[in-house]
Amino acid sequence: VYKAILCFCCSAAISAASAADASRLALLQTARSVAAEAAATIDLEQRGQLSQTFVRGELDDASDELRSLADEALKSQPDLARSIDEAARALAAKDVAMLRAVTTRLHTLEQRDVAAP
Amino acid sequence: MSQLLEIALGIMTAVGGFVEVGELVFAAQAGSRFGFTLIWVFVIGTAAIVLFGEMSGRVAAVAKQPVFNLMRQRLGFALGLCTLIASVLVNTITCAAEIGGTSIVLKLLTGVPYSAAAVLSTLIFSAVVWFLPFKWIERSFGLLGLVMITFAVVTATLDPDWSDVAKGALPSSALGIAKADVPSYAFFVVAILSAVLYPYELYFYSSGGIEDRWTAKDLVVNRLTAVIGFTLGSALAVAVLINAAILFQPLLINPDIVGTVALQGAIPFGKTGLLLALLGMLFAIAGAVIETALSSAYSVGQFFGWQWGRYKPPREAPRFTIAWLATLAIALLIALSGVSPLDIVEWAVVLSIVVLPLTYLPLILIANDHKYMGKHVNGRVTNAFSWIFYVMLSIAAVAALPLYFITSGGKL
Numbered sequence: 001v002y003k004a005i006l007c008f009c010c011s012a013a014i015s016a017a018s019a020a021d022a023s024r025l026a027l028l029q030t031a032r033s034v035a036a037e038a039a040a041t042i043d044l045e046q047r048g049q050l051s052q053t054f055v056r057g058e059l060d061d062a063s064d065e066l067r068s069l070a071d072e073a074l075k076s077q078p079d080l081a082r083s084i085d086e087a088a089r090a091l092a093a094k095d096v097a098m099l100r101a102v103t104t105r106l107h108t109l110e111q112r113d114v115a116a117p
Numbered sequence: 118m119s120q121l122l123e124i125a126l127g128i129m130t131a132v133g134g135f136v137e138v139g140e141l142v143f144a145a146q147a148g149s150r151f152g153f154t155l156i157w158v159f160v161i162g163t164a165a166i167v168l169f170g171e172m173s174g175r176v177a178a179v180a181k182q183p184v185f186n187l188m189r190q191r192l193g194f195a196l197g198l199c200t201l202i203a204s205v206l207v208n209t210i211t212c213a214a215e216i217g218g219t220s221i222v223l224k225l226l227t228g229v230p231y232s233a234a235a236v237l238s239t240l241i242f243s244a245v246v247w248f249l250p251f252k253w254i255e256r257s258f259g260l261l262g263l264v265m266i267t268f269a270v271v272t273a274t275l276d277p278d279w280s281d282v283a284k285g286a287l288p289s290s291a292l293g294i295a296k297a298d299v300p301s302y303a304f305f306v307v308a309i310l311s312a313v314l315y316p317y318e319l320y321f322y323s324s325g326g327i328e329d330r331w332t333a334k335d336l337v338v339n340r341l342t343a344v345i346g347f348t349l350g351s352a353l354a355v356a357v358l359i360n361a362a363i364l365f366q367p368l369l370i371n372p373d374i375v376g377t378v379a380l381q382g383a384i385p386f387g388k389t390g391l392l393l394a395l396l397g398m399l400f401a402i403a404g405a406v407i408e409t410a411l412s413s414a415y416s417v418g419q420f421f422g423w424q425w426g427r428y429k430p431p432r433e434a435p436r437f438t439i440a441w442l443a444t445l446a447i448a449l450l451i452a453l454s455g456v457s458p459l460d461i462v463e464w465a466v467v468l469s470i471v472v473l474p475l476t477y478l479p480l481i482l483i484a485n486d487h488k489y490m491g492k493h494v495n496g497r498v499t500n501a502f503s504w505i506f507y508v509m510l511s512i513a514a515v516a517a518l519p520l521y522f523i524t525s526g527g528k529l
Contacts, residue, residue, distance in 0.1 A: 049383050104369075
């Protein structure tokens with residue numbers, strides 16, 4: 001049973017590694033979610049529903065995540081890198097409208113990639 | 118009266134101590150990604166943990182045998198040792214994920230940097246396990262974890278369409294999943310099963326029964342704790358899923374950061390809701406840190422026949438004490454290694470399910486052995502369900518790693 005599991009894992013790992021589209025989709029999904037989380041956090045903060053400590057912690061993490069995603073995207077997906085970079089700047093400026101616009105754009109790209117054969 | 122109090126405390130402890138970081142993350146992600154359609158996995162997983170939990174408590178009370186004693190007897194030394202190594206590895210990774218979760222929540226509550234929070238909290242956990250008696254450790258974190266009820270209050274306030282929730286509790290809800298989403302959906306099925314049935318829960322529960330010196334007279338306490346406590350505990354995880362489906366899915370959020378789950382309290386109740394959600398998460402996850410560290414030490418101590426248990430002072434069980442201290446220290450190093458806490462959670466969940474079939478097999482065998490259990494052997498219905506769940510877990514164990522790689526941890 002364990003040999004079978006091992007073989008199955010290896011073949012799955014090889015097929016996963018060869019699928020470049022998969023990493024693009026994962027990147028898109030993570031960036032979209034982080035931007036959406038940041039927009040929701042800033043929106044709630046502006047309505048006085050969150051503590052400053054929480055907001056600082058959440059946005060610091062989101063900012064770090066967006067920066068590392070942008071670096072990763074720069075290697076092979078320059079079009080994505082631009083959008084992620086835009087999200088990072090909107091986060092720094094606490095611009096909820098811009099963050100939501102980038103979120104929607106990333107989500108549209110994501111759905112287009114999923115629908116592509 | 119004291120028996121009733123004991124039962125009530127046992128149930129409350131089980132409720133508050135049930136949820137941990139893997140369940141929180143996967144329940145929230147499942148809800149935000151697939152709506153209510155994965156609730157049925159929690160239903161099946163809960164039925165399985167109730168059944169196996171009750172069985173392990175019964176074996177501990179009647180046969181006085183903890184899980185790893187049984188493993189060595191039933192699987193033999195070589196296979197038993199392989200299971201031990203895998204279990205300790207999984208427990209340590211799980212412990213690291215829980216330390217990561219605790220540190221993130223502490224950072225969001227106090228502003229202390231992640232690394233400092235990880236070191237500070239691990240020192241506090243070491244002191245708690247060293248100085249407090251077992252019952253206090255078990256009860257204090259379990260009861261404080263009841264603050265997690267905040268998430269159920271949020272669900273009640275959101276007032277979801279309960280007929281949709283009920284539909285999600287049936288496996289038929291999986292039929293509506295788009296073809297492209299099937300691999301990720303399957304990964305979430307496996308991950309949720311694993312998070313509900315973490316092996317450490319069984320090691321801790323059965324070893325706890327022996328620490329508490331359970332006898333056949335405690336079988337009622339065991340049954341009620343397992344059935345009511347685990348079911349209500351799992352209901353809190355389902356509440357997190359429902360809240361995520363209602364609050365996060367329309368905003369396109371898949372919670373990648375543990376702290377995001379706490380927004381569920383803030384959206385309807387503002388700062389008070391946020392504070393209660395964070396405190397509930399902190400106590401629940403902190404309890405899991407201690408349970409995973411002790412579970413590693415229980416496993417090793419029981420397998421090699423050392424003196425083990427927190428009912429003995431640390432000096433009387435030195436190797437056992439070193440084992441849980443070492444688990445905490447290694448887990449802290451993993452948490453500080455720079456690997457994302459979410460990645461550690463995913464690895465803990467995926468690796469756990471691979472170990473599960475080996476954990477449950479000796480338990481089922483001994484629970485059916487008249488020589489150990491006398492009249493308290495499994496009944497026909499219990500046996501039928503235990504084998505059905507066992508086959509289900511074995512299939513999930515085989516599928517776990519391939520699904521993880523194919524879907525990049527459920528991201529595709």
